[in-house]
Amino acid sequence: MARNRGKIDKPRNSMKAFMRLLSYLKPYKYIVILSYFLMLLSSLGSVATGFLLKPIVNDYLIPGDFNGLLKMLLLLTGISAFTVLASFIYRRIMLEVSQSVISYIRNQLFEHVEYLPISYFEMHAHGDVMSRFTNDVDNLNDALASSLLDLVSAAFTFTGTVIAMLFLSPTLFLITFLSLILMIFIAKSIGSKSRKYFRKQQRYLGDLNGYIEEKVKWQKVIKVFRYESKAIENFELKNKELKRVQTNAMAASYSMMPSMVNLTYVSYAIICVFGGLLAIRGSFDIGTLIAYLQYSRQVSGPIGNATQNINSIFSALAGAERVFEVLDLEKEVDEGKYELVNIRSENGQIIICSDTRCNRWGWHNKETDEIIELKGRIEFKNVNFGYIKDKPVLKNISFYAEPGQKLAFVGSTGAGKTTIMNLINRFYEPDSGEISFDSINIKDIAKADLRRSFGIVHQEVNLFTGTIEQNIEYGRKDSTKAEVIKAAELSNASSFIKHLKDGYQTVIGGSGAELSQGEKQLLSIARAAIADPPVLILDEATSSVDTRTERIIQEGMYNLMKGRTVMVIAHRLSTIHDSDAIFVLEDGEIIERGNHDDLISQRGRYYDLYTGLSILS
Known part of the structure; x- marks a missing residue:
């Protein structure tokens, strides 16, 4: 949750903001496709390592075929190594892409702001304008470089894990399914509360940052009127309020994983008992039970990761809307047809002077080619x-x-x-x-x-x-x-x-x-x-x-x-x-x-x- 540095208000139109953000990835579409393909392979490799436990136990470990076991362990090591390498490559690729996109957005935003009418700056606090370049763009960076990747990776891994569990044992999956429903309900409940607290936290944080900026800027006034103690007192009040809402926000956030883990342990214990009984009756083999138990422990991970990353993505989309809001503002309207030029006289006529340091100025009508000498009236x-x-x-x-x-x-x-x-x-x-x-x-x-x-x-x-x-x-x-x-x-x-x-x-x-x-x-x-x-x-x-x-x-x-x-x-x-x-x-x-x-x-x-x-x- 440390990623949620910027304003975390829920975006007004998530899909519109998301699709516009994706449009910035168009120049990199092929390398992004490659990245997500590697992500899919990495997720499949992660799922496959669990599935291999079934033949390792049933076909090699129990019969005592240690030569075959060694080969399977080498295969398992190779798949794990490939999974790690693929993960490193796709994250490195997306890091480069995200930095390029964010750099472009910053340049685009700064260029656009430079040509906004002066009324925009007089009607908006400087701190608010600055937050578009800092908090909002940083949240976009976090989403593109990390949160979006983790969310999609979690979706791939979760889907692969569920398919593998269904294939291993539809009977045991009924227990897991009920557990997953409960996990999703808890994640949604805690996530909703967490977003509410984080919205309040960012409001207080923005207020505190604005207070600090103002007091640092006007230190001379504060010292002249001996306002230091009052400024400190006001700061402590604001800081105390921020501490309170941050504590609530982090408490809600940190309750997510313990809830998931404990529910996973309960589900794991039930599956152990039920699966063990099935194995004793001979309707279930040991390898399948071990592989299934491995999946039952890891299936909750993608849900927890997805919930936390959704918070970050919502924050990024809200930030994206604030950035796009500025980019959609009309630049200064300029329909001027007269331009300022250097002039000189030649054969009784005024002409444009190619030397930029001529001492005379004139107004040149770009439509009619008329030149009027600048007098200063x-x-x-x-x-x-x-x-x-x-x-x-x-x-x-x-x-x-x-x-x-x-x-x-x-x-x-x-x-x-x-x-x-x-x-x-x-x-x-x-x-x-x-x-x-x-x-x-x-x-x-x-x-x-x-x-x-x-x-x-x-x-x-x-x-x-x-x-x-x-x-x-x-x-x-x-x-x-x-x-x-x-x-x-x-x-x-x-x-x-x-x-x-x-x-x-x-x-x-x-x-x-x-x-x-x-x-x-x-x-x-x-x-x-x-x-x-x-x-x-x-x-x-x-x-x-x-x-x-x-x-x-x-x-x-x-x-x-x-x-x-x-x-x-x-x-x-x-x-x-x-x-x-x-x-x-x-x-x-x-x-x-x-x-x-x-x-x-x-x-x-x-x-x-x-x-x-x-x-x-």
Whole structure:
């Protein structure tokens, strides 16, 4: 039962999940057939060794033919050796097949997840997404590599054993049959109870794992607010509950084999007495009795194995459904006909430039072959949007940014500032209205090309485990070492990188704990700089750093903003004095617009925020 690591809920449609899982074995169908053929031979060999006891006793042992006995023992040894070898080969084959299938499923799942809409990740806990790759896929691996094999092998062995017992003695088989009925009833009863307990165990285990993940991630908060003792107390409560349900689950599971074994002993004893009486009366020979007794001891084994493996297979099928559930999700819909290309002028006409480092960009219509030079004009026309139906976040939003302008958005938390940026990147689609880029509806622009035209510097910097150079390269995957250095210099990140022991090859963790907040922000700016985007989106990157670091970051951002259309989510209003237009949002609506001087003179919401009469979150 140790295999049941993942969620063990009973699958909603076992056969559908099973048939879909089997479809992954199609490329290996011939080698799988060979494997199961060897399994059949192995099971027949196991059954045959018991059947040979009859002639060994009757024809050689009792008459005293020791030469013949030796030959039979050699034959028995040969069959046993073949059985072991066949078992090893088919398990080795299926191990290779299962690992290949699981590797393919993992790749397929990861590739699919990479192209899911951002809404999926915002609506599902990261731990739940991760469990598809770990618990659920691991359960699939266990089922393909072991449980399914053991179940089929048990079926072969059980069928062969029953046929052999019927052939040896239909009379004694009546006793065995009643015993088997009782065994199946016990197995079904205990198995049902065991699955119920294991479902509860996995629920508690998932809850505990989520609690651990959350508390480990936010250790700084826990320590700052001295929450350690309370966190430990809550953990102990959850761990105690898990211990209780695990004890019940394992107790139910472990009661299976003792019940089977004891029932087998009872059946064995009855058969010994009844068979012995038949042998004394001369209606039963000793060899047949010994062979039958051997089978009566081993017939319960396949039932117990099958019951335990069925639990594992149900767990795997439930996991398979969770994996297939993700694979069946629609990828981001992208019907864009405009692509981003490098351009140059030739004989008064704009043409596509084969040099990927041309300094001009354009939109190429793949259907009409039309090329529109990218200027960087962004416009919202009466845009409405809500993450949840009937709960609007943006209401009739209209504004435009001319090429090279700097626009700023201010407002309290939940006003809709970040949502505007999400819509520009097409992470979400507006419920109504239109967003255009250079007079092209962004729905007509391929998403990858649209996002390539934006450079984003987030307030919360996301770094990846790897070198400084690799983290900057995330901005453009085909960048050179020289371009990485140039981007770092442009963003002012080189000012701290050159003081690191290994420079650009310094390895950092995903959290960037080795770097200060300001250094992480400079890396984020360098990442945007190397992408060399026509439009820049800034989720104010200086709200959590000191004044000196803020000046360094601001200088890096000003270097990056030159010649680009810039859109800023402002947290510190002192950073947006020079904006061409400032939009004040409240409850999803633009309530004020103008430059800094205009808005101050209006003495409205912006004036309150700027002078500190109202708190900006």
